[in-house]
Amino acid sequence: MNICVYCSSSRAIDHSYVELAAxxxxxxxxxxxxxxxxGGSISCMGAVAGAARAAGARTLGVIPRALLALEVTDHDADELIVTETMRDRKGLLDARADAFLALPGGLGTLEELLEVWVAxxxxxxxxxxxxLDPDGLFAHLRAQVDELVRRGFVRRAARDALGWAATVGGALDLLEAGVAQPSEVPPTVTEQLEGE
Incomplete structure (x- = not known):
């Protein structure tokens, strides 16, 4: 399957996160x-792509034109697509992926994760x-979502639409199981409203 990995491009993070991405x-x-x-070549983004290629995986990078000038592009990608906007980039990532994996990251990672989770x-x-949260970086997010469920702002099924893993193997196991059993999807908006 084609796995879309959301992760950091920050050079200021602890190197253990770069190793995790690799x-x-x-x-x-x-x-x-x-x-x-x-489509980035630095930090976690570069590490996951470089390691995947070195181990025999095909890599697709999708990068917006505005980031080309920053010289952070993964020119070694087997396929590199340059988009006009970030929205176009996210649309292509969504369309080309069979599954989504978020690693520890910043606002961009969090925004991408929330968008595919909500969808x-x-x-x-x-x-x-x-x-994939090996050291509890997103523990506050998990607690916040649990509180939103408790107060009635989020359905349990919506919360449970995101899998949590502490290890690389565990994360990939969840992705593979999710692709193998796609029927485990929460009801559509219409079905939810009809069931209330």
């Missing part, structure tokens, strides 16, 4: 999958979405 690239290649990424929770796609 481990993801190696493992997805070992399992016979391919990488869809944001899945609304029944707009049946692709699995998993967050």
């Amino acid at each position: 481990d993801v690239g190696v493992e997805l290649a070992r399992r016979g999958h391919h990488l869809v990424s944001g 899945r929770s609304l029944g707009m796609h049946a692709k699995p979405v998993v967050l």
Whole structure:
């Protein structure tokens, strides 16, 4: 399958996160999958792509034209697509991926994760979405969503549309299980309203 990986392009982060991204690239290649990424060549984004290619995976990078000038483009990608806007980029990442994996990252990673998570929770796609959080970076997010469920702002099914993993192997296991059983998708918006 084609796995879209959302991750950091920050050079200021602890190197352990870059190593985690490289481990993801190696493992997805070992399992016979391919990488869809944001087309960057630095930090975690560069590490996951480089490691995936080195281990035999095909890599697709999608990058907006505005970022080309920053000289952060993964020119070694097997396929590189340059888009006009960030919205176009996200649309192509969505279309070309069979599953989504978010690694520790910043606002961009969080925004991309939330968008595909919400779309899945609304029944707009049946692709699995998993967050790999080995050291609790997103523990506050998990607690916040649990509180939103408790107060009635978020349905339990919507919360459960995101898989959580603490290890690379566990994250890929969840993605593979989600692709193998796409019927485990929350009801569509219409079905939800009819059931209330």
